[in-house]
Amino acid sequence: MTTPHKTPHAPVWLQWIGQGVSFLLLCVSALAAIVLIAVPLLTGSQTYSVLTSSMAPSYPPGTFLVVKPTNFDALQVGDVVTYQIESGRPDVITHRITGFSAGQGGERMLTTQGDNNDVADPDPVMEMQVRGELFYAVRYVGFLANAFGQTDRGGITTALALALIAFGIITTARGAIARRDAAGASTTTEAEQSEAVHS
Template sequence: MRAALRLAGRGLAVAVVVVAGAALLLGVLVPRVAGATPYTVTTPSMEPALRVGTLVVVRPVEPASVTTGDIVTYQLRSGEPTVVTHRVVGVGTTVGGDRTFVTRGDANEVADPRPVRAVQVRGTVWYAVPGLGHLAGLVPGQQRQTLGTVLAAGLLGYAVVLVVTEVRARRRKVVA
């Protein structure tokens, strides 16, 4: 019975490490390496595709490559930090030849009131992880990156300890 509980405990520990490691990898490390930016969905305007609390990872793109159907993250006002993530429902051009986009949240009945200029577009949604945004929202900006790095190092260390412990246990069994 004790051996079964020990095995179940190890299995649970490995599962926790794998899930936490995957969350860190998808939410912190991959975006940083790829030059992408993670954002948290805070309103239901994109439901059911992107529910509140979803972490979306946005990769920079050339505005010329954005087409109808793409989900883009854009600044409400150029140069300001507030962003919105909505689907492109139309593409146009200004009299001066600049590209613009008509956007709308999937849950909204009408398009957004103002066209989005190319300079406002931060990128398109590369991938999304449901629920992970809730965790990201618990820790603010720069502290999130530091915490992510510390947690990744801690999880890696814990994984090494688990492997070393298992190797030692197997060696003891072989010797005995």
């Protein structure tokens, strides 16, 4: 008579926790991909991260901004816009529109101010300077991009989102393999027990 050999495997409750964590990570990865990559690409938006506290507390440093193209004539007081400090230069500022003025030729110009600033920005903003209107913002995501010191955060946030997706897929795949192995071990144990009974 032979003694059945039992293959140790994780308790069922521990397997369920692992599956839950894997699923949560996959959901977070998918959401990151949608928020950081898909929506900006589909809407033709540009991404930035806040470097200063001029728009705090609504948009503190480290906030990830998605700025979409907009019709200049449709902008209103209270809208948050991203504009070039100097036309044609990459440096930008994201501030709120507080009013309008007219240039020498009668063209419409914006008066802007940071929410956390006491005074309006010194120079009016012309249409050619405006990169777009704030579409949405995600806090803290911009901290990683800030560490790289870039103005346009598209490449970094894409890499981050892809890394999250890859991590979620790998974690889910490992969970599936572990479940398969556990099921195989259970089947083997049952077969060995059956063989031991007949011996």
